[in-house]
Amino acid sequence: MKNIITVGIDTNVFIYYFQQHPQFGHKAKNVFQSVTRGEIRAITSIITLIELLSLGGSDKDIEKLKTIYLQTPNLKTFDITQSISIEAARIRRNYGYRIPDSIQLATSLYAKASVFITNDKRLQSFKEIKIRLLKD
Numbered sequence: 001m002k003n004i005i006t007v008g009i010d011t012n013v014f015i016y017y018f019q020q021h022p023q024f025g026h027k028a029k030n031v032f033q034s035v036t037r038g039e040i041r042a043i044t045s046i047i048t049l050i051e052l053l054s055l056g057g058s059d060k061d062i063e064k065l066k067t068i069y070l071q072t073p074n075l076k077t078f079d080i081t082q083s084i085s086i087e088a089a090r091i092r093r094n095y096g097y098r099i100p101d102s103i104q105l106a107t108s109l110y111a112k113a114s115v116f117i118t119n120d121k122r123l124q125s126f127k128e129i130k131i132r133l134l135k136d
Contacts, residue, residue, distance in 0.1 A: 004040060005041070005114045005115070006040070006041045006112060007035075007040045007114065007115050007117055008042075008043055008108030008111065008113040008115070009031065009035075009043070009075075010044075010048075010116065010118035010119070010120060011044070011052065011100070012118060012119045012120060012134075013028050013031060013117055013118065013119065013134055014028075014044075014052055015052065015055070016119070017032050018065055018068070018069075019055075024134055024135065027135070028134060031134070035072065035075055036072065038074050040074070041076070042072075042074060042075045043075070043108065043111040043113055044075065044077055045077070045080065045084075045103050045107040046079050047080070047100050047103050047104060048104075051100065052066075053066060078111060080103060081110075083110060084106045084107055085103075087109060087110065088105070089102070090106075091105050091126075095125065097122070097123065097126075101120065101122075101123060104116070104118075105123070105126055105128075105129065109128060109129060113129060115129065115130040115131070116131050117133075117134060119134040
């Protein structure tokens with residue numbers, strides 16, 4: 001049986017995928033194809049849904065985005081628990097990241113993800129989980 005890794009996915013990867021970003025949309029699509037096929041198990045924080053639905057657009061577009069997100073197979077969305085909150089606060093104190101980034105990283109640690117996929121270069125200084133930039 002193949003060992004399937006758990007991968008944390010940052011909000012920006014979702015945005016590139018859903019908005020078909022000209023530079024990174026294809027790479028984001030590759031990530032989500034791997035998730036859909038069950039080649040990797042994806043996790044993210046509920047903060048991703050908040051950020052996605054805050055992007056703007058028509059009510060119809062937002063509803064479509066929400067439906068696609070919620071129906072993505074092999075994607076688990078974690079609520080912000082007390083444990084994740086405490087870990088996110090520690091990450092923010094130690095690294096100075098913004099709160100949403102700290103929550104995403106804390107969620108990935110909580111879920112025991114092997115890697116965190118983002119396109120935020122600032123997060124490369126985080127050494128507690130492997131950070132993979134989408135552009136690489």
